[in-house]
Amino acid sequence: MSEVMVDVRGLDVSFGSARVLRGVDLRLERGRTVGVVGESGSGKSTLAKVLVGTVRAASGTATVDGVDIVAADRRAMRAYRRRTQMIPQDPYSSLSPRRTIAQTLAEAIDPARARVARHEQLIAEWLVRVGLSADMMHRFPHEFSGGQRQRIAIARGLIIDPHLVIADEITSALDVSVQAQILDLLAGIKESLGVTMMFISHNLAVVQRVSDDVVVLYQGEVVEAGPVEQVYSDPQHWYTRRLLDADPGAPGFGLAS
Amino acid sequence: MTESNPAAAVRVAEAPADRARTFAWNPGLVIGLVILVVVALTAIIAPLVFGAQATGVGSDPGQSASAAHPLGTDTLGRDMLARTLVATQSTVLMALFATALSSVVGIALGIGVWLAPRRLRELGLRLIEFAVSYPTMLVAIIVAAILGQGVVQVVVAVAVANIAGFARLTANLAAKISASEYVTTARLMGVPVHRLALRHVLPNMAEPILILIAGAFSGALVEISGLSFIGLGAQSPAFDWGTLLNDGLSRIAVNPIVIVGPAVALTFTSLAALMVGDGLAAAANPRSNSTRARLVRAEGEPALVAIEGDDVVLIADGITVTHGSTGRPLVSDVSFTIRRGEVLGIVGESGSGKSLTASVVARLLGEGLEASARRLELGGTDLIGRVSGRTLASKIGLVYQDPGTALNPALVLGSQLSDVLTIRLGFPRRGALGLLARAFEAVKLSDPEGRLRQHPHQLSGGMKQRAMIASAMSTKPDLLIADEPTTALDVTVQREVLSLLKRMNEQSGTAVLFISHDLGVVRALCDRVLVMKDGRIVERIDDVATLSEDTVEHPYTKQLLAATPVVAVPREARS
Numbered sequence: 001m002s003e004v005m006v007d008v009r010g011l012d013v014s015f016g017s018a019r020v021l022r023g024v025d026l027r028l029e030r031g032r033t034v035g036v037v038g039e040s041g042s043g044k045s046t047l048a049k050v051l052v053g054t055v056r057a058a059s060g061t062a063t064v065d066g067v068d069i070v071a072a073d074r075r076a077m078r079a080y081r082r083r084t085q086m087i088p089q090d091p092y093s094s095l096s097p098r099r100t101i102a103q104t105l106a107e108a109i110d111p112a113r114a115r116v117a118r119h120e121q122l123i124a125e126w127l128v129r130v131g132l133s134a135d136m137m138h139r140f141p142h143e144f145s146g147g148q149r150q151r152i153a154i155a156r157g158l159i160i161d162p163h164l165v166i167a168d169e170i171t172s173a174l175d176v177s178v179q180a181q182i183l184d185l186l187a188g189i190k191e192s193l194g195v196t197m198m199f200i201s202h203n204l205a206v207v208q209r210v211s212d213d214v215v216v217l218y219q220g221e222v223v224e225a226g227p228v229e230q231v232y233s234d235p236q237h238w239y240t241r242r243l244l245d246a247d248p249g250a251p252g253f254g255l256a257s
Numbered sequence: 258m259t260e261s262n263p264a265a266a267v268r269v270a271e272a273p274a275d276r277a278r279t280f281a282w283n284p285g286l287v288i289g290l291v292i293l294v295v296v297a298l299t300a301i302i303a304p305l306v307f308g309a310q311a312t313g314v315g316s317d318p319g320q321s322a323s324a325a326h327p328l329g330t331d332t333l334g335r336d337m338l339a340r341t342l343v344a345t346q347s348t349v350l351m352a353l354f355a356t357a358l359s360s361v362v363g364i365a366l367g368i369g370v371w372l373a374p375r376r377l378r379e380l381g382l383r384l385i386e387f388a389v390s391y392p393t394m395l396v397a398i399i400v401a402a403i404l405g406q407g408v409v410q411v412v413v414a415v416a417v418a419n420i421a422g423f424a425r426l427t428a429n430l431a432a433k434i435s436a437s438e439y440v441t442t443a444r445l446m447g448v449p450v451h452r453l454a455l456r457h458v459l460p461n462m463a464e465p466i467l468i469l470i471a472g473a474f475s476g477a478l479v480e481i482s483g484l485s486f487i488g489l490g491a492q493s494p495a496f497d498w499g500t501l502l503n504d505g506l507s508r509i510a511v512n513p514i515v516i517v518g519p520a521v522a523l524t525f526t527s528l529a530a531l532m533v534g535d536g537l538a539a540a541a542n543p544r545s546n547s548t549r550a551r552l553v554r555a556e557g558e559p560a561l562v563a564i565e566g567d568d569v570v571l572i573a574d575g576i577t578v579t580h581g582s583t584g585r586p587l588v589s590d591v592s593f594t595i596r597r598g599e600v601l602g603i604v605g606e607s608g609s610g611k612s613l614t615a616s617v618v619a620r621l622l623g624e625g626l627e628a629s630a631r632r633l634e635l636g637g638t639d640l641i642g643r644v645s646g647r648t649l650a651s652k653i654g655l656v657y658q659d660p661g662t663a664l665n666p667a668l669v670l671g672s673q674l675s676d677v678l679t680i681r682l683g684f685p686r687r688g689a690l691g692l693l694a695r696a697f698e699a700v701k702l703s704d705p706e707g708r709l710r711q712h713p714h715q716l717s718g719g720m721k722q723r724a725m726i727a728s729a730m731s732t733k734p735d736l737l738i739a740d741e742p743t744t745a746l747d748v749t750v751q752r753e754v755l756s757l758l759k760r761m762n763e764q765s766g767t768a769v770l771f772i773s774h775d776l777g778v779v780r781a782l783c784d785r786v787l788v789m790k791d792g793r794i795v796e797r798i799d800d801v802a803t804l805s806e807d808t809v810e811h812p813y814t815k816q817l818l819a820a821t822p823v824v825a826v827p828r829e830a831r832s
Binding site: 054088089090094097104108112146156175179205208233244245247249253255 | 437448461747751777782823
């Protein structure tokens with residue numbers, strides 16, 4: 001039983017004369033994670049922005065949980081946005097320094113009122129789930145390390161049980177040992193809650209840790225897509241091969257002298 | 258558009274939990290606050306104690322300083338000291354009201370402009386900038402002239418004159434704060450825009466606004482006194498410092514002592530407010546108080562007893578770095594050598610002290626840090642103590658993490674990258690450019706002559722880093738220090754830059770100190786590796802080629818290796 005959560009077809013996005021996405025296709029089933037890999041200018045962040053509704057596509061369709069966001073009007077988009085959450089990249093700027101963790105999480109649950117008292121139990125539950133403890137909820141962001149902040153950002157993204165979570169380079173600002181912990185945490189949450197996720201990263205090894213499927217973007221086009229194991233072990237496109245070879249831990253990695 | 262890679266987010270330090278907001282008290286702030294407290298007490302008490310003296314007509318008018326009247330008396334025989342002290346209340350209250358009114362209206366306007374739809378916002382911003390360009394005193398006089406004489410009119414006039422300043426600061430801060438990820442995230446979650454303003458934008462601009470309020474209060478004091486001085490403000494029998502000055506002016510030739518009181522009071526109060534403003538600004542930016550870094554020689558038994566071979570380029574023995582004010586150790590007793598032609602890697606995570614160690618070698622330690630070493634020698638030159646810029650420039654080349662911020666966007670490459678050759682090494686301009694062009698050629702930048710005339714934005718991230726390497730190598734240094742030089746680059750570009758570093762090292766024999774968080778990268782490039790954690794070297798790896806979890810000894814190295822993500826693909830599956 002596979003229900004399609006995200007179905008993107010022929011998506012085109014242009015900024016002025018620059019075509020940033022060209023005919024992008026992407027299908028994601030409920031409960032699965034798709035990794036989106038690519039380098040600067042590949043359009044991976046633009047794809048995320050289309051899916052959270054901050055960038056309008058010029059043509060094509062992008063259906064998420066039955067809503068076509070390319071065609072949707074303002075009201076439909078407002079309702080839609082609540083159900084698609086983004087976990088931002090930089091844990092140091094993604095939490096308001098003047099608000100406690102509880103206030104930040106309460107805002108995700110109830111954007112208008114952000115009442116902490118009413119949602120205290122859910123907040124406590126999620127803090128524990130992301131490996132923190134419930135008594136930390138009244139602390140401010142500066143009292144946490146980068147890894148802990150990223151855990152809080154993950155809790156904020158998942159606390160309302162969104163139909164789609166987009167994680168945009170969420171480990172690239174972290175130390176490798178902290179990154180490993182965050183990847184473990186994500187893998188565990190995925191396993192237990194069946195989250196549907198789009199995991200954007202430039203790091204192929206990191207993508208492999210959390211993704212079921214992978215999409216390789218190059219200059220705005222999908223050059224290869226499929227299950228991670230298949231794409232990584234038998235890449236069809238030259239660019240995918242080049243990316244894999246550039247991984248410093250890859251067997252093919254060597255420095256020409 | 259500049260080349261920007263989300264992956265390129267400059268790596269940030271894993272913040273220690275104690276990085277709380279510490280408030281750095283400073284002398285200016287304390288003195289200013291003390292004076293303001295005295296002024297406030299005077300404003301409250303003086304009218305009660307000296308009220309009668311200040312307003313009652315006295316028997317000896319127009320007196321100079323005497324024991325009974327230290328600041329003399331005015332034409333009606335009223336004691337000027339008493340009048341000055343009593344006038345504190347009206348003057349300070351008027352300035353306070355004016356400041357409060359201008360800040361509230363200004364902040365509301367600034368936020369309003371930020372909330373407005375795009376076109377209205379642009380128009381609002383232009384209008385605010387237009388208003389700011391007029392001197393506040395001039396605006397105050399014009400408004401007061403329209404409103405007429407009186408205390409309320411003057412307060413309103415001064416408030417109106419200061420609104421634009423608050424509106425501009427608020428609008429600018431709001432624009433900056435609303436670009437931060439926590440505001441964009443909240444907006445995506447569907448937080449209504451007015452709540453965004455109250456919840457996220459306003460609280461996070463408190464510090465700069467407070468500093469502006471202190472400055473505006475000081476300005477309002479002077480402006481109100483100025484308006485009263487020209488007769489627009491307090492009307493007789495009411496009086497403030499401005500009217501006292503005006504009264505005294507007509508008799509300045511006959512009895513100059515009478516203007517001393519209000520003049521001194523006004524000067525000190527407005528100065529105190531300014532000191533508080535500056536003090537708050539300094540406290541908000543603790544770096545401004547820190548001292549210059551020092552590097553001194555430490556005594557003690559050297560850790561490097563036997564140094565084999567005469568091809569050793571760098572000898573670093575017992576590098577220690579402490580935080581100047583707290584004495585917290587950041588690097589503890591780090592010793593190593595680098596031989597000619599060797600690439601030494603230092604690998605570690607945030608806070609391991611790897612970059613600090615490199616910055617001691619390059620004599621580029623940040624402010625507020627203290628460093629010592631038993632021995633630090635590069636190519637036979639002692640680096641402890643005074644070292645000329647010329648020596649450092651000719652012996653050490655530096656490549657930084659982010660080529661996007663290391664280059665000045667306003668200057669062409671030729672002019673900024675040849676600086677070290679012309680300024681430090683005394684090359685003529687033309688010769689330096691020729692040398693740089695050859696260096697560009699060596700790093701395989703196409704059209705090297707043309708690149709010299711290009712601006713940084715015309716190059717991709719990888720090309721910029723090539724240019725940086727070319728510039729660093731143009732002085733033929735003994736040691737090239739590369740601090741995370743590929744962290745901000747795409748993986749395929751990283752590979753090219755690493756290959757380039759390797760080639761330059763092999764061709765020129767320049768020793769390289771390579772700092773990285775990535776064991777995979779270090780393994781590919783370096784001959785030997787030091788693993789650092791919490792300011793100490795925990796493991797020295799001499800055989801990098803066979804590096805694996807089995808060959809390393811320290812648990813931290815094993816943990817680091819295990820945590821480094823590597824694409825797992827069955828080897829035979831890849832052709």
